Amino acid sequence: MDVRTVCLGVLTLGDATGYQIRKMFEDGPFQHFTDAGFGSIYPALGRLHKEGLVTCEQQSQSGRPDKKIYSITGTGRQAFAKAIRNAPGPDKIRSDFLFTLFFEHLLPQQLVAAALDEQIAWYRARLEHLRGCDRSGWGDGPVFVNRFGQAVYAAALAFLEQNKPALVDGRAKRPERQAAE
Amino acid sequence: MDVRTVCLGVLTLGDATGYQIRKMFEDGPFQHFTDAGFGSIYPALGRLHKEGLVTCEQQSQSGRPDKKIYSITGTGRQAFAKAIRNAPGPDKIRSDFLFTLFFEHLLPQQLVAAALDEQIAWYRARLEHLRGCDRSGWGDGPVFVNRFGQAVYAAALAFLEQNKPALVDGRAKRPERQAAE
DNA sequence: TTCGTTATATATCAATCCGATATATACTAT
């Protein structure tokens, strides 16, 4: 999903600044399945504005650039509704963690353990974020996505916690397997 | 993980052409946690060659461009071993499916059902691919990653199969929720 | 045997995205 469509989608939920949209990707429900940085968000908002899919209201601020609040237009809502009817593409997963673990034979045991601990913490934080959401007032879609995320993160977390010892301690018991340091 | 590092990693497993590397990303164990297209692979191999991290042997072929077989060098192995010791970055997940479901209230019921069916098939294929791997001879890392993937895909699949009816059929029972077509 | 499809190969490039950087005060906690 391109950044313009994602920003449009976010704006169907309410007006926002570029900074707020970024924050929603970092901290909100979107963090589990999409992302974009300022380098993509601001240009995307600019194009959406140019295309008449959003309007932009500027509010003066002291000591800061003018706040630019974007609102989706009727045309923008139609464009979004149309874009979302396209069949979704396949999920895209990039995991440095899994890539690193795939080559764990090249790493010292404590780096493997550290990577596992960090990933366990990463999944735990995300799971707690999902569980901590107050879903009252949410539609069926966001509830479904939240619960789906919980199921997947819980499975990942359970697997890592359960199997970490065998991978890390098993290596410690095999000195010939310890990568040179 | 940048494409150069990923290609180096692949070449630690054996010599390969750019086309074969792409195939390993599409069909092999790497498909579950990394990816790169020809637009990145060929330039990456060119740079690795220029940097002396790989060598390239060209074999004539009839009716096709010369086959270019890349081999990692000793320097390349060292570079890879060094790169992989860097702490892995956070996983990056882009799911058009989850994004679409988040806004399911804007979609007709049959498009929601179709998206769910397609995603169920996607997870099923991937799980079957992992289960069908002959892991004899594999190291601890690849085995761990394979089993991790199985756990996560199985959880995702179970959730979708179990909860699809409530999301799809529940909508059919609420005509006022049916998006205009 | 023929034909259609898929596989095998190399590569480039325009568009998009990322992550770093720039600028600078407001706000909050100690």
Add this chain to the structure above:
DNA sequence: ATAGTATATATCGGATTGATATATAACGAA
């Protein structure tokens, strides 16, 4: 009072994507 974080705008160089180009070999179905 000070240090750290938050709030805001934005750009840009480098990397990546996905489409495109080129073209035969191999395979399978009819």
